[in-house]
Amino acid sequence: MNAFWIILTGSLVATCCSLLGCYLILRRMAMVGDAISHAVLPGIVIAFLVTGSRDSVPMLIGAGLLGVLTTFLIEFFHRVARVQSDAAIGVTFTWLFAIGIILISVFAGQIDLDQDCVLYGEIAYTPIDLWISEDGWILGPRAVWTVGTVTVLVILFICLSYKELYLTAFDAAYAASIGISTSLWYYLLMSAVSLTTVASFESVGAILVVAFLVAPPATAYLLTDNFKTMLVLSALLGILASAAGYYLAVWLDGSIAGAIATVTGIEFVLAFLFSPSRGIWMNRRKIVPAPIN
Amino acid sequence: MILQVENPVVEVHDLTVSYDRKPVLWGVDLTLPAGALVGVIGPNGAGKSTLIKAIMDLLPVSSGYIRIFDQPIKEVRKRISYVPQRESVDWDFPASVFDVVLMGRYGKLGFFNRPRRADKDAAMEALQKVGMQAYAERQISQLSGGQQQRVFLARALAQNADIYFMDEPFAGVDIATETAIIELLRTMRDEGKTVVVVHHDLQSAAAYFNWVILLNMRLVASGPTDQVLTQELLEKTYGGKLTVLSKVGDLLRKQEFPSREA
Amino acid sequence: MSDFTEFFSFTDANVRYVTIGSVLLASSSAVVGCFSLLRKRALVGDAVAHAVLPGVCLAFMLSGTKNPLILLLGAFITGWLSLVVIDVITSRSRIKEDTAIGLVLSVFFGIGILLLTSIQHSGNAAQSGLDKFLFGNAAALIGEDLIVFSVVALLLLVCTIVFYKELMLLCFDEAYAHTIGYPVRALELLLTTLTVFAVVVGIQAVGVVLMAAMLITPAAAARFWTENLRLMLVLAALMGAFSGMAGAFVSYTAPAMPTGPWIVLIISMIAITSFAFAPGKGWVSRMWKQRRNKSRVLEENLLKVMYQLGEPNQDYFTSRNITDIMERRQIPKRAISRGLNKLRREGYVQKDRQSWMLTRQGQTRGMRVVRLHRLWELYLTQFLELASDHVHEDAETIEHIITPELEQKLMQELEYPVLDPHNNRIP
Numbered sequence: 018m019n020a021f022w023i024i025l026t027g028s029l030v031a032t033c034c035s036l037l038g039c040y041l042i043l044r045r046m047a048m049v050g051d052a053i054s055h056a057v058l059p060g061i062v063i064a065f066l067v068t069g070s071r072d073s074v075p076m077l078i079g080a081g082l083l084g085v086l087t088t089f090l091i092e093f094f095h096r097v098a099r100v101q102s103d104a105a106i107g108v109t110f111t112w113l114f115a116i117g118i119i120l121i122s123v124f125a126g127q128i129d130l131d132q133d134c135v136l137y138g139e140i141a142y143t144p145i146d147l148w149i150s151e152d153g154w155i156l157g158p159r160a161v162w163t164v165g166t167v168t169v170l171v172i173l174f175i176c177l178s179y180k181e182l183y184l185t186a187f188d189a190a191y192a193a194s195i196g197i198s199t200s201l202w203y204y205l206l207m208s209a210v211s212l213t214t215v216a217s218f219e220s221v222g223a224i225l226v227v228a229f230l231v232a233p234p235a236t237a238y239l240l241t242d243n244f245k246t247m248l249v250l251s252a253l254l255g256i257l258a259s260a261a262g263y264y265l266a267v268w269l270d271g272s273i274a275g276a277i278a279t280v281t282g283i284e285f286v287l288a289f290l291f292s293p294s295r296g297i298w299m300n301r302r303k304i305v306p307a308p309i310n
Numbered sequence: 311m312i313l314q315v316e317n318p319v320v321e322v323h324d325l326t327v328s329y330d331r332k333p334v335l336w337g338v339d340l341t342l343p344a345g346a347l348v349g350v351i352g353p354n355g356a357g358k359s360t361l362i363k364a365i366m367d368l369l370p371v372s373s374g375y376i377r378i379f380d381q382p383i384k385e386v387r388k389r390i391s392y393v394p395q396r397e398s399v400d401w402d403f404p405a406s407v408f409d410v411v412l413m414g415r416y417g418k419l420g421f422f423n424r425p426r427r428a429d430k431d432a433a434m435e436a437l438q439k440v441g442m443q444a445y446a447e448r449q450i451s452q453l454s455g456g457q458q459q460r461v462f463l464a465r466a467l468a469q470n471a472d473i474y475f476m477d478e479p480f481a482g483v484d485i486a487t488e489t490a491i492i493e494l495l496r497t498m499r500d501e502g503k504t505v506v507v508v509h510h511d512l513q514s515a516a517a518y519f520n521w522v523i524l525l526n527m528r529l530v531a532s533g534p535t536d537q538v539l540t541q542e543l544l545e546k547t548y549g550g551k552l553t554v555l556s557k558v559g560d561l562l563r564k565q566e567f568p569s570r571e572a
Numbered sequence: 573m574s575d576f577t578e579f580f581s582f583t584d585a586n587v588r589y590v591t592i593g594s595v596l597l598a599s600s601s602a603v604v605g606c607f608s609l610l611r612k613r614a615l616v617g618d619a620v621a622h623a624v625l626p627g628v629c630l631a632f633m634l635s636g637t638k639n640p641l642i643l644l645l646g647a648f649i650t651g652w653l654s655l656v657v658i659d660v661i662t663s664r665s666r667i668k669e670d671t672a673i674g675l676v677l678s679v680f681f682g683i684g685i686l687l688l689t690s691i692q693h694s695g696n697a698a699q700s701g702l703d704k705f706l707f708g709n710a711a712a713l714i715g716e717d718l719i720v721f722s723v724v725a726l727l728l729l730v731c732t733i734v735f736y737k738e739l740m741l742l743c744f745d746e747a748y749a750h751t752i753g754y755p756v757r758a759l760e761l762l763l764t765t766l767t768v769f770a771v772v773v774g775i776q777a778v779g780v781v782l783m784a785a786m787l788i789t790p791a792a793a794a795r796f797w798t799e800n801l802r803l804m805l806v807l808a809a810l811m812g813a814f815s816g817m818a819g820a821f822v823s824y825t826a827p828a829m830p831t832g833p834w835i836v837l838i839i840s841m842i843a844i845t846s847f848a849f850a851p852g853k854g855w856v857s858r859m860w861k862q863r864r865n866k867s868r869v870l871e872e873n874l875l876k877v878m879y880q881l882g883e884p885n886q887d888y889f890t891s892r893n894i895t896d897i898m899e900r901r902q903i904p905k906r907a908i909s910r911g912l913n914k915l916r917r918e919g920y921v922q923k924d925r926q927s928w929m930l931t932r933q934g935q936t937r938g939m940r941v942v943r944l945h946r947l948w949e950l951y952l953t954q955f956l957e958l959a960s961d962h963v964h965e966d967a968e969t970i971e972h973i974i975t976p977e978l979e980q981k982l983m984q985e986l987e988y989p990v991l992d993p994h995n996n997r998i999p
Contacts, residue, residue, distance in 0.1 A: 312957060324962050324965070326966070336952075336956055336958075336966070337952065337956060337958045337962055337963070337966060339958065339959065339962060373965065373966075402666045451666075528955075528956040528957070528958075529956075529957065530957070552955055552956075553981070554951065554955075554978060554981055554982055554985060555955070555956075557978055557981075558970060558973065558974065558978065561973050561974075561975070561978075562969075562973060565861065565865060565973060566858050566861045566862045566865065567862075567865055567969065567972070567973055
């Protein structure tokens with residue numbers, strides 16, 4: 018049963034991260050996703066201190082706001098202060114992460130978050146932290162409920178605003194010309210990424226969030242040319258990695274988050290080498306544009 | 311030679327556009343008649359793309375205003391279509407030709423609505439007009455430069471607009487595509503649509519357009535082709551930059567000066 | 573305060589080590605970071621930092637010791653490998669660089685974590701302390717480790733000084749470097765190697781995640797203060813050294829405080845301050861410049877109005893009331909009196925009870941503004957073919973910015989005109 022809960026949590030995280038990750042890598046913003054996933058740390062610590070609990074809604078929102086603030090800061094440093102864009106990302110997230118670590122050290126007694134957990138989470142303990150209703154019903158692990166809710170929200174978000182997200186990722190100038198606000202959708206997407214990061218952070222840690230945001234979408238991108246297929250495929254790849262990673266971790270007696278990230282990497286390498294259309298070891302079909310009659 | 315027309319479809323009034331405070335277009339004043347095929351012509355860095363982006367409200371303007379069909383752009387977006395430069399997007403994007411053309415219908419759909427049968431028909435019809443219906447399911451990463459341009463054109467056509475702004479649609483396309491596109495544009499003009507095209511080839515300009523805008527950091531001329539494409543006006547357009555003008559522009563940036571007093 | 577003197581007297585051998593270590597680590601990575609920043613590859617260092625971990629773990633697993641040289645070798649190999657992998661992915665597939673960096677970073681690190689936890693759980697007693705690569709611990713740098721890492725850090729500094737000229741050209745114009753026969757590939761290799769070494773060494777102080785800051789942040793901060801690369805390197809090194817020392821001091825006074833995050837926090841504050849206040853490029857100093865422009869525009873407008881009031885009868889030195897000025901031009905009354913007072917202090921106007929009059933100096937400056945205004949209007953109509961009723965607004969700005977040299981040039985191009993487009997005389 019424990020294995021089931023752990024893999025389920027992993028799969029839920031994989032689904033919401035990979036779906037959003039597809040947009041991030043196509044917008045060439047993978048590193049912004051990386052930055053957000055690290056920079057929410059002080060938000061989580063502060064929300065933790067204020068609300069005193071781990072998975073209340075105010076905590077999710079409060080820490081999520083910090084993710085959006087990170088995006089604002091990066092944009093601000095880049096546009097207003099004119100810092101080179103990659104440097105703006107690097108400076109912002111390391112600064113916020115350092116604050117987070119310092120806060121953890123200062124309030125070490127009041128927070129049961131430690132540095133290890135920040136980086137690679139404690140998905141192994143997910144099944145222990147159960148949600149028990151007032152009538153005594155055991156409703157399963159808390160993390161499943163938190164991450165599950167966020168996953169549903171993310172899927173809803175993508176379904177409802179599929180065409181806006183798609184168009185602003187492909188051709189922002191054209192989107193603006195037909196009256197779709199590119200910055201609105203940019204910040205909505207980033208809010209979704211922040212919320213996802215915060216919800217997943219505790220279970221899987223910063224590093225697996227980044228791995229899920231980048232690796233399955235990148236793998237799917239090598240396997241298909243259809244965007245909808247890419248979305249579905251990357252979610253499936255993430256789920257597969259969660260399951261395989263769990264057993265790898267059990268076998269090596271190591272961190273589950275680390276093992277899942279490893280498997281996402283293996284998936285990518287396989288696609289990179291053997292993808293039917295784009296693998297570098299496959300006989301690449303030369304695509305010659307047919308002449309127009 | 312700046313000819314203003316009665317009842318213009320596009321009216322640009324005293325438009326100054328700056329990048330990073332440095333004006334790249336100074337005080338452009340022009341009007342365009344309905345049903346014209348307009349070429350925007352000038353040397354590199356003259357502000358041709360900037361002009362149409364500013365008209366489309368894709369760039370903040372330092373001063374001046376634009377009216378289309380005698381209304382602010384926000385009111386009439388649905389009647390205007392824009393074809394960005396082909397290089398401005400990533401053609402490795404996972405999308406099919408049909409996906410891209412269908413984007414032309416997004417503006418009319420509004421939030422949450424999915425494309426309906428009618429939208430798909432309109433997209434298919436647009437593809438037909440550019441001779442690409444056979445490629446509907448093809449991935450855009452597999453297209454040649456000319457085909458990419460046709461897809462962009464089809465997307466604009468699917469919008470079924472009254473004015474079209476096209477940024478360098480002839481850049482890097484084969485002769486066959488160029489001829490096909492210009493034929494299409496002429497048909498559109500004959501249907502009463504106004505088409506504004508950024509173009510960099512002087513040779514073909516006279517044959518393609520019936521109205522020409524000459525630009526080089528400022529408006530040099532705007533009027534019917536035969537009156538505008540004269541030796542004198544061309545020399546003025548291509549005869550180098552106005553040094554005082556660019557120096558003043560550099561000063562505005564360096565001194566952090568607003569280009570208009572607030 | 574006693575802490576302060578105790579720390580900075582460096583009598584405690586431990587303090588000495590930790591400080592020397594932090595300073596060397598921070599400044600050497602700052603110097604190398606300058607080059608990767610200028611090559612627009614700042615975040616690559618982040619990937620290397622994460623990729624070092626599996627190397628360390630593998631080296632430990634294979635050798636069974638924690639000999640710093642062996643761990644360093646392992647770290648070096650995977651760090652280097654990560655850069656090769658990023659290159660291969662971007663050049664051999666349609667994956668873009670940012671995705672490749674994110675991918676390599678998370679996967680290599682994931683593997684590292686897997687190995688590390690696996691080692692930890694294996695019960696091998698020798699493993700304790702491996703996780704300092706994860707979070708860094710400058711305070712624990714002692715003995716053999718310190719010597720090895722300090723030597724590497726010094727080597728890095730020497731290398732950048734020796735190859736300064738070549739590296740500069742590589743960052744500035746790779747193609748040109750190639751044409752004049754520089755071994756560009758070898759130089760790239762050198763820079764990559766330096767980056768990997770800087771990361772391997774710096775990670776001891778601040779840990780994996782924050783390593784990126786040691787490379788990027790001092791370089792980004794230094795970039796705001798100078799346009800000169802030599803100076804930028806020195807500044808970045810100094811900023812790095814300062815934050816290294818400050819971090820060591822903080823954890824000396826409060827041992828519970830982690831050194832690495834403090835170093836990063838301090839260097840980040842320096843950077844953010846630089847972004848805001850660095851003269852010329854800083855955000856605040858640019859805002860300040862804009863403010864100064866505003867008051868200059870106000871003053872010049874007042875002088876202009878007073879000059880114009882005198883124009884019809886050539887009586888420039890007659891006293892005027894504020895209402896006279898307001899009739900001529902819509903400026904808020906408070907702004908007018910503020911501007912006039914400032915002008916009086918500068919000697920451009922005199923106050924005579926409730927009325928104001930121009931001094932000779934003020935008349936000259938007012939005349940110049942009017943003159944530039946009319947010259948610019950003329951220029952716009954003649955060279956830009958603008959209608960004469962559209963040129964006024966533009967000239968309202970430009971009149972304040974034209975330098976004497978430009979004025980001269982303008983006069984030449986307009987062939988020393990007498991009248992402006994509205995048939996007013998150009999004074």
